[in-house]
Amino acid sequence: MKILNFYPGPSRVYPNITEYIYEAYMEGIMSINHRSDAFMELMADTKAELRTKLLIPADYQIIFLSSATESWEVISQSLVQKKSQHFYNGSFGEKWMITAAQFHEVTDSPFIIEGKLPTELVDSEAEVICITQNETSNGTQVDMDTIAKIRSNHSDKLIALDVTSSLGGVKLDFSLGDIWYASVQKCLGLPAGMGLMVLSPASQNRIKEVNERQHYNSLANILDHAEKNQTQYTPNVLGIYLLNRTQKKSKGIEVIEKKLSKRAKFYYEVFSDCDGFKPLVNDSALRSKTVIALTHPKPHKVIKEAESKNIVLGKGYGPWKESTMRIANFPAIRTKEIEKLFKFFNQKYFKS
Numbered sequence: 001m002k003i004l005n006f007y008p009g010p011s012r013v014y015p016n017i018t019e020y021i022y023e024a025y026m027e028g029i030m031s032i033n034h035r036s037d038a039f040m041e042l043m044a045d046t047k048a049e050l051r052t053k054l055l056i057p058a059d060y061q062i063i064f065l066s067s068a069t070e071s072w073e074v075i076s077q078s079l080v081q082k083k084s085q086h087f088y089n090g091s092f093g094e095k096w097m098i099t100a101a102q103f104h105e106v107t108d109s110p111f112i113i114e115g116k117l118p119t120e121l122v123d124s125e126a127e128v129i130c131i132t133q134n135e136t137s138n139g140t141q142v143d144m145d146t147i148a149k150i151r152s153n154h155s156d157k158l159i160a161l162d163v164t165s166s167l168g169g170v171k172l173d174f175s176l177g178d179i180w181y182a183s184v185q186k187c188l189g190l191p192a193g194m195g196l197m198v199l200s201p202a203s204q205n206r207i208k209e210v211n212e213r214q215h216y217n218s219l220a221n222i223l224d225h226a227e228k229n230q231t232q233y234t235p236n237v238l239g240i241y242l243l244n245r246t247q248k249k250s251k252g253i254e255v256i257e258k259k260l261s262k263r264a265k266f267y268y269e270v271f272s273d274c275d276g277f278k279p280l281v282n283d284s285a286l287r288s289k290t291v292i293a294l295t296h297p298k299p300h301k302v303i304k305e306a307e308s309k310n311i312v313l314g315k316g317y318g319p320w321k322e323s324t325m326r327i328a329n330f331p332a333i334r335t336k337e338i339e340k341l342f343k344f345f346n347q348k349y350f351k352s
């Protein structure tokens with residue numbers, strides 16, 4: 001690829017994608033019937049691969065949707081009956097809360113970006129606790145210990161987590177949550193157009209209890225089909241195939257996390273107060289490993305200069321639009337590409 005893409009989604013896709021698309025064409029995958037044995041085998045195999053590579057427990061179901069945004073809606077429509085609570089410190093978490101508020105009561109619990117998620121403020125009436133685990137708009141993360149705290153103090157509640165920009169990049173402890181969702185164009189390194197959701201036994205039971213079936217994407221209906229390795233409508237078969245092939249090739253989440261942690265550490269060290277660049281988040285425990293947010297006096301200028309060298313950097317997002325830039329630290333990005341990125345920074349900045 002001529003362009004180096006560090007945008008935090010859609011981002012760089014895995015380099016072997018063209019080979020897999022060719023293979024899918026040659027094997028007739030692109031036109032298989034979604035009620036066929038071949039499709040059901042592909043589904044079963046893809047879910048097994050995801051369980052192995054991402055360490056998803058065997059009793060958690062995996063379903064495919066069209067996007068992470070769709071997950072915001074289906075969680076409200078098919079799981080929450082009265083109230084959900086939303087902990088967030090950035091734009092994606094806020095959008096999720098706004099979407100949920102169209103369906104039912106919400107407890108709006110924003111917290112500041114340099115603050116820890118206030119686990120003591122869990123609303124006793126909320127059925128589902130919603131957490132944006134990796135907030136792509138400002139490069140913050142909620143660590144597994146914080147989620148574990150909510151889990152152990154509120155075992156009666158379901159915990160839903162937006163892991164759109166961390167699934168496939170960092171190791172997640174799925175036992176700590178019930179509904180985990182993401183889309184494929186971030187850490188999973190695939191072309192956009194598909195989302196996935198990982199459901200705990202408790203959330204599967206709740207979906208069946210609520211039994212909401214009014215919509216084409218009602219979770220009760222999706223779940224019935226998923227149990228047979230089918231889908232209720234003709235799905236993105238190519239997307240599922242590409243996910244299958246890229247995960248088969250993956251060395252597994254522990255190896256990936258190690259690589260990304262090292263790179264994140266490097267990014268945060270290099271940009272710690274250097275030539276006007278500074279990490280947006282000061283507390284290293286709150287910094288995302290997969291989305292590096294940096295403040296700069298003129299981020300638009302930096303982005304433009306990079307663009308002239310065929311390097312795409314992420315703009316700031318939401319309230320951080322004018323003051324920050326973002327760099328995706330996703331697994332599909334190669335070391336060689338990061339070296340080229342730093343060649344740019346070394347030439348233009350870091351002159352001393």
Ligand SMILES: *Cc1c(COP(=O)(O)O)cnc(C)c1O
Nearest residue numbers: 067068069092136162164165183
């Ligand atoms: C990108 C992103 C979304 C939206 O994903 P879509 O696939 O566009 O629906 C939601 N939440 C977070 C945290 C994201 O990074």
